[in-house]
Amino acid sequence: MAVPPRFHPVVPAPYASVPFRVLSVAPPNVGGVTTTVPHLPQQSRQPPQPLPGAPRPAPGPAADEGLARRLRALACTAPLHDLDTRKANLAGEYSVYAMAEVALAAIDLVTLNMDFDTGADHDQIVARLLPRVAAQAPSRSHSEHERVARWVLENLINVGSADRGFRAVYGTFGPDGLYIRRDYDFKLIEEVAGPGGSVYLRTTDEAVNVLVGALDTDVTSAQIAAEVKLEVLISRGRLADAQLAAEQARYRTVQYAETLRRTLEATRRNVRAVDWLRQVPDMIAEALDHVADRYRHENAILTNIRKARDEAEEPEHKRRAAELVDIVKDCIRRHTQLQSRLLEAGPLFRAEQDRQSFAAPPARAGLDLYGQLVAPLLPLPVEQASRVTDAFFARGTGLRTPGAVRVTDLVDLLLTPPAERDHLGAEMPEPDLVATPDDSRFSDEQLESALALLDLPHDAPRRLSGLLAEARRQDPDLPYLVALLAVHAASPPVGTAHRQGEPHLLFAVDDGTELDDHEFGGADLILGTALLTSGADPDG
Amino acid sequence: MITDRQDAREPGEAEAPPPPIVPADVADAARLVGFGLQPKLVPARDTEYAELVRRHREDPAFARLADAVAAGLGLIVLEVSQRAGMAVAAAEDSVFAVRMGDYARRAASDAGDRFLHGLAHLAAAALAFPRPEDLADDGYIGRITVHGVDAFVRQACRRLEERAEESGENTDPASDAPGLEAAWRVYTRRSATGATKDARRLASSTTGIIGKAVAFLVDSGFLQRTGDESGGTYRTTARYQLQVRDMAGSAAMAELLDLGVVPVGDGTATLVPAADGEAADLAAGAGLPFHTGT
DSSP, X not given: OXXXXXXXTTTHHHHHHHHHXXXXXXXXXXXXXXXXXXXXXXXXXXXXXXXXXXSXXXXXXXXXXXXXXXXXHHHHHHHHHHHHHHGGGSSSOOTTSOHHHHHHHHHHHHHHHOOSSOOEEHHHHHHHHHHHHHHHOTTSOHHHHHHHHHHHHHHHHTTTSSSSSEEEEEEEXXXXXXXXXXXXXXXXXXXXXXXXXXXXXXXXXXXXXXXXXXXXXXXXXXXXXXXXXXXXXXXXXXXXXXXXXXXXXXXXXXXXXXXXXXXXXXXXXXXXXXXXXXXXXXXXXXXXXXXXXXXXXXXHXXXXXXXXXXXXXXXXXXXXXXXXXXXXXXXXXXXXXXXXXXXXXXXXXXXXXXXXXXXXOOSSOOOOIIIIIIHHHTTSBHHHHHHHHHHHHHXXXXXXXXXXXXXXXXXXXXXXXXXXXXXXXXXXXXXXXXXXXXXXXXXXHXXXXXXXXXXXXXXXXXXXXXXXXXXXXXXXXXXXXXXXXXXXXXXXXXXXXXXXXXXXXXXXXXXXXXXXXXXXXXXXXXXXXXXXXXXXXXXX | OHHHHHHHHGGGTTTSOOOOOOHHHHHHHHHHHHHHTSTTOOGGGOHHHHHHHHHHHHOHHHHHHHHHHHHHTTEEEXXXXXXXXXXXXXXXXXXXXXXXXXXXXXXXXXXXXXXXXXXXXXXXXXXXXXXXXXHHOTTOOOEEEHHHHHHHHHHHHHHHHHHHHHTTOOOOOBTTOGGGSBHHHHHHHSOSOOOOTTSSOOTTSHHHHHHHHHHHHHXXXXXXXXXXXXXXXXXXXXXXXHHIIIIIHHHHHHHHHHTTOSXXXXXXXXXXXXXXXXXXXXXXXTTOOOOSOO
16 A cells, blocks of 8 residues: 555656646746857857857856846845835744835935945934834834834844845856856945944945935936036926936935045055055046035025025925935035045155155065065965965964963862952942031021012012112011022023023113112112013013 | 073183083073963063063073073074074974964864965065065054055955956856965955854954964964054064064965965075066066056
């Protein structure tokens, strides 16, 4: 009984698999056969003549380049899709969150917060993502929202991998017609060191390209295109589209600034390697021209949008235009920053040039570590390059004296009880408190009676002389306090009292009457209470 | 005891035959080598060390003895001077030599990590002595920062990447032959830094690897830490210059020549000054992406 069931599936298997294979696998197989197999002998006979009917006329990387580029661009979006696929695997119910949307928003935020020196702050990005995450699932807890935001950000960095990046595998045909699988490594958000050892986030070029949607385009031309588009849009009054274009222009601006920042950084590091006679001044002049050009352009745009903002009737249009003004202002700010960097470069070069050209000529020839070792080494395959670095490592790291242990020391060491460590630190000394003597001029009771005296009804102001006389009857010291409070009331803090919501306020007005008193001189002020809620003006 | 022997010998030094070697001389020679094995110690800080260095310079017999002791221990004497002390380097098979496997555990199993650790040391030296004159000039003190080394290598890698892109080359390596991946790609791929739970440097990042390298060089007496900015700033010592110039640079150069990368000139593999054409080529693009002509 056991034999037929075992035997049974073996027989139909080839029959079953044949139609199956034809259906699903055949198309790529057929394509592979028609392109590569007849192509090879043809090529070996007549190398320069491409096969007329071949779908791939120029063999080698050049033909596949466009395809490879698109495959790479496609790969850049994969981590975003992947987030939505993988959210099902998370412990808990997370399907309500649109992870790709959060991820794209995160890339947006990081790009906009990138500056010259630093990148975007990790916690700040998470904090700014929270409103969007919360909006997707308002009923969930705040901690869950934060967890989602962090999960997305960490996955964009790809914290789990050693490179903290992504890898996609794709295939191309080599010059010999062989199909080669290749690894494409890329990052979306990378971590860079900021001042003070902190870690900041930056979006990579790949991420910016994915975000803007303009894959594999030239930075400068894309920026110009974006700005022309903006101008046209504004002149036609289509502000909604204009804002989108302005934002794209800003992404481009950030990207351009990033390129220049890297260039300048390199310049500062290695002056010797720079052609200061032509290339660098040309480059700086070019960049300055670019900044001036952008500046003029963006100022023109700014003027236009300001006009649009002021003339706009609809509040929605007005708001859009106002946002646009902010975006363009930000662009201008970034350009100004770029310009100041460019202006610093000249003096820096001259100082370095002086330092090196006035040095004494070398006593003997030295090895050019960069030019003769590092530079030729980097293009080598890693296998060969490792031999060189190993040789350098073996002789360039110095020596270590191996530790020699005596048994007696070891026994002592092992038998010594571990030192007790106090977790709480040293004991705090009991603070010795000294009571400070009460040296107030007036007692609390005096203040109370003075305030009671000055608690006047709002419709019956009184003169200071009367109040002083009344105070003197209670306590010989009290008039001083009353006089002090009265003078203070001459300039009452109306704004503060109003903000703090106080219902009334004591005020004093000088109507020119002189005070007739044996202890005090000056004006006989009229004191009254102003009701703040009724809008009474103390000066009136 | 050193001064005793010095004083005893000095009166009749010119005419008398050299005094025979006594065990005390060997002890002094060994002590000098012992000082040399403490790389952070300099003669200026220790009078006995300074005295032994002086004797090494003035007494050829003692110098030969000390050199012999060093050689017996598997050490190569690079220089004996007041500025560097007794600068000794470990021979390849010596017990004092540092092995990559002990230095970084991952490097033993991962070819990429092994390369990155080696490259970190080479790049630190290259940035510490950027010009051939700097390596040749005994008075030169190089300054490096951890972030500076990383940025400098990244820059060089980026230039190669741009060049590869310009020529339309596909540099993505074949999946089944990781050893054929271009060296610069391994570096570019590795992230520069990364956040960790305990706010330390991510050990597998390139700044982590460079940070480890410079910390190790500090322990070797090759660098001195001068500050914390840019991931740590360091200053080179005389010993580092000697080690790079006389040991590591030439060894790496020999290996490179062995790979057939640089054509052999007049037979001297070491300290080859860059030819005029080569230097001009370097000046145009070394470490910098200013290719206005291309």
